[in-house]
Amino acid sequence: MQEHARQQTGQQDVRIRVEDCGIASGYANAVRTNATAEEMMLDFGINSVVPASGPKAQPEMLFQVSQRGVMNLCSAKRIGITMGQVFRRNKEKFGEITLDVGKRQKSP
Numbered sequence: 001m002q003e004h005a006r007q008q009t010g011q012q013d014v015r016i017r018v019e020d021c022g023i024a025s026g027y028a029n030a031v032r033t034n035a036t037a038e039e040m041m042l043d044f045g046i047n048s049v050v051p052a053s054g055p056k057a058q059p060e061m062l063f064q065v066s067q068r069g070v071m072n073l074c075s076a077k078r079i080g081i082t083m084g085q086v087f088r089r090n091k092e093k094f095g096e097i098t099l100d101v102g103k104r105q106k107s108p
Contacts, residue, residue, distance in 0.1 A: 008017070026067050027046075028042075028044035028045055028046065028066065028067070029045065029046055029047055030045055030046065030047040030063055031044055031045075032045075032063065032065070035073070035076075038071055038072060038073060039073065040070070040071055040072075040073060040076040041068060041069070041070050042068065042069040042070075042071075043065045043067075044065070044066060044069070045063050045064045045065040045066045045067070045070070046063075046066065047061055047062070048061070048062050049061060050062050072078065
């Protein structure tokens with residue numbers, strides 16, 4: 001954040017003040033991305049399984065979008081860099097995060 005502030009203001013030392021009194025939090029277990037030439041959209045929501053309703057019907061996965069974030073691509077790139085750094089530090093401290101649920105399950 002300090003580097004971003006320096007780039008925006010052209011100054012060496014910048015004091016950053018964060019105001020978060022009106023912040024809203026939400027939980028998401030899924031994200032969908034879309035982008036244009038100038039912006040990125042991130043849809044956050046919950047994935048849930050809708051059971052099959054007939055003998056030949058297949059279950060469906062429902063993605064209920066609850067929040068959308070829209071940002072310019074420069075901000076999106078900064079988020080990507082920051083997230084990469086967070087994941088590297090987390091891996092060093094706690095080990096690899098395995099996305100495959102089958103590999104995380106313990107045998108009975």
